[in-house]
Amino acid sequence: MAGQSGGQPVIIVDPSKERTSGKDALSVNIASAQAVAKIVRSTLGPKGMDKMLVNIMGDITLTNDGATILDEMDIEHPTAKMVVEVAKTQEKSAGDGTTSAVVMAGALLEKAQDMITQGVHPTIIVKGYSMATEKALQVLKDYSMDVKKDDREILEKIALTSITGKASEMASAHLAKICVDAVFAIENDGEVNVDDDIVIAKEIGGSIDDTELINGIAIRKEALHMEMPHRIENAKIALIDTELTFGKTTTKSKLHVDRAEQLFEFKEQEKANFRRIIQKIIDTGANVVFCSKNLDDYALHFFKEAGVYATRRVNDEDMEALSYSTGASLVRNVQDITSDDLGFAELVEQEDLHEEKTYIKGFKQSRTMTILIKGGSEHVTDNVERVFDDALHVVKSVFEDSTIVAGGGASEIEVAQNLRAYASSIGGREQMAIDAFASAVEEVPRAIAENCGFDAIDTLLHLRANHGDVKYGGLDISTGDVANMIDMGIVDPLRVKTQAIKSAAEVAIMILRVDDMLRAREQEMMDVKPEHNVHNYDMTGMM
Known part of the structure; x- marks a missing residue:
């Protein structure tokens, strides 16, 4: 961007930056957000379709979970990334409803685009969307039902x-x-x-x-020797996050010997040092050792003689779970291990000697269960x-x-009808934005109907017409009729619905407030001949 000063152009913005402004910037941003919403729209509802995602390694992910789909996709556009963040926020806050949040966000932006085309300023739309969000959350709260947490x-x-x-x-x-x-x-x-x-x-x-649900932690490991104890009560657990192997050192060294006896003495000294390391673990009182890396036969021999259960190559997830549940510290320098690093479990047991599975049960500071x-x-x-x-x-x-709402699109129809009634009481152009918000919320039951193979418009009209008579009326995916979702047992947490509306509204408002976008152009690095690479220069001659 340049201006004129005394007949000379003044450079304000780096010309290498790609600039989009005004309605063009808004249109591009809205289009990218809508594209993300369209990707996951077909996965919504109990009859949603699956997506097959194949990464560069050829690994396949087959899912209809919106958060997983968006996370696995390599999305580059900054506005599309904002929509992906909405899905992550929804997943973190409520655990479900990610697809609904993204679909609503896409619908809100589509309605906003129509209003902008009609001459409504984005600021007015933002104000209307904010008012509609506040009203929608209140409607959901009034529509919700209290339940007992032990039900x-x-x-x-x-x-x-x-x-x-x-x-x-x-x-x-x-x-x-x-x-x-x-x-x-x-x-x-x-x-x-x-x-x-x-x-x-x-x-x-x-x-x-x-x-199955297992009381405690179950890991796919077994004792490394048949003579090791396979049941240990009041287990004191050491978690070793380094190799326990007798072999070459990691540093380069030379040994000068004059006679064969010196080499033998050196080997014996190495063995003695390694044995002291293993003995240091045993001296802490540990009777169970989980090692995340290799544990060789020499170490195994000493653990077996001391009556210690030991296993190796326990994966990182299991090591972290064991650390959290037992209170044990992950020890990376065995020389520094003390009894304070040990964890506790009431029982460590390999029930079936022919099955590669060990159970760790009974913790002091957690109630860990394994599915x-x-x-x-x-x-x-x-x-x-x-x-x-x-x-x-x-x-x-x-x-x-302790709060739930009816599922099957019932809560969205309730919100939409209340928003339309609320819009009629609001003067000014904000009324258009609130009415558009109501239509965007209805995109959820519309998408559910489409994915079930029903006519979306007829289903939506049917839901609206019968909602007054059936308060908790939603879509029966088997027949396409309106049915009481509470009676059918189709219910959702209030938290999922409120967070979906908040997340969708927030990202839509953020995108609508952007009217200028500066983006650095990607530039390829200059080709450098191998002989000119800095790493190939001998710097010693320049000292």
């Missing part, structure tokens, strides 16, 4: 609603029950920490119906893991908040 039936319905359409329909009830059982097991004074107190483990083999997912393939277990992530968080939301 297992409601909690299982919440989990089932989240699971439906994401995993095997035949196993949905079984998975929902596991979610509720897990939440009750880790509950502590009304608070639930599903991220730390519930460990998700996967095992290829069997079917989803074989998925062991079983399935016929890695794709199945990965998908069920994502299902549990959503379902556990929505059960947590209801357990902590």
Whole structure:
């Protein structure tokens, strides 16, 4: 951008920057956000379609989880990235409803584009959207129902609603029950920490119906020697996050010997030093050792002689879970290990000597549980893991908040109808923005109907017409008729719905407030001949 000063141009903005301003900037930003919303729209609802994502390594992710799809995509446009952040915020705050939030955000921007074309200023739209958000949250609060946090039936319905359409329909009830059982097991004074107190483990083999909830932590490891104890009560656990191997040092060194006996003495000294390292672990009182890296036969021999259970190559996730649950520190320098670094468990046991599985149970500072997912393939277990992530968080939301709303599009229709009534009482052009907000909220039941194969317009009109008679009326995906969602057990946490509206409105408002965008152009690095590379110069001659 340049101006004139005494007939000379004044450079204000670096000409290498790509500048888009005014309505052009707004149109580009809205279009990019809408493109993201269209990607996930077809995944919404119990009949939503799946997406197959293939990374550069050829690994396949098959899912209809909106947060996972957006996270796996390589999105470059800055505005599209803002929409992806909305999905992440929704996932972090409520655990579910990511697709709904993104679809609503896309609809809000589409309606805004129409109003801008009609001459409505973005500032007016922003004001109307802010007013509509506040009103929508109040409507949802009034529409919600209070439930008892110990009502297992409601909690299982919440989990089932989240699971439906994401995993095997035949196993949905079984998975929902596991979610509720897990939440009750880790509950502590009304608070639930599903991220730390519930460990998700996967095992290829069997079917989803074989998925089980285990009290404690289960890791796919076994004792390294048959003569090691396979059941240890009052276990004192050492977590070693380094190799326990007798071999070459990591530094280069030379040894000058005059006779063969010196080499033998040196080897014996090395063995003695290594034995002292292992003995230092044993002297702390540890009777269980989990090593994240290699543990060789020489170390194994000393642990076996001391009656210590030991295993190796425990993955990072299991090491972190063990550290959190038992209170043990991850020891990277064995020379510094003390008894204070040890953790505690009431029992460490390998129940079946022929099965590679060890159970760690009974912790002082946590109530850790493990959900062991079983399935016929890695794709199945990965998908069920994502299902549990959503379902556990929505059960947590209801357990902590004790409030639910009707699902199946019922709450969105309630919000939309109240917003239209509210818009008619507002003067000025803000009324158009509030009415547009109502239509955007209805994009959720519209998308659900489309993905079920129903006519979206007819279904939406049917829902509106019957909502007055059926307060909790939503879409019955089997028949296409309006049905009482509470009676059908299709319910959602209030937190999921309120956060979806807040997230969608916030990102739409942020995008609408941008009227100028400066973007640095990508430039290729200048080709440099190999002989001119700085690393190829001999600097010694320049000293």
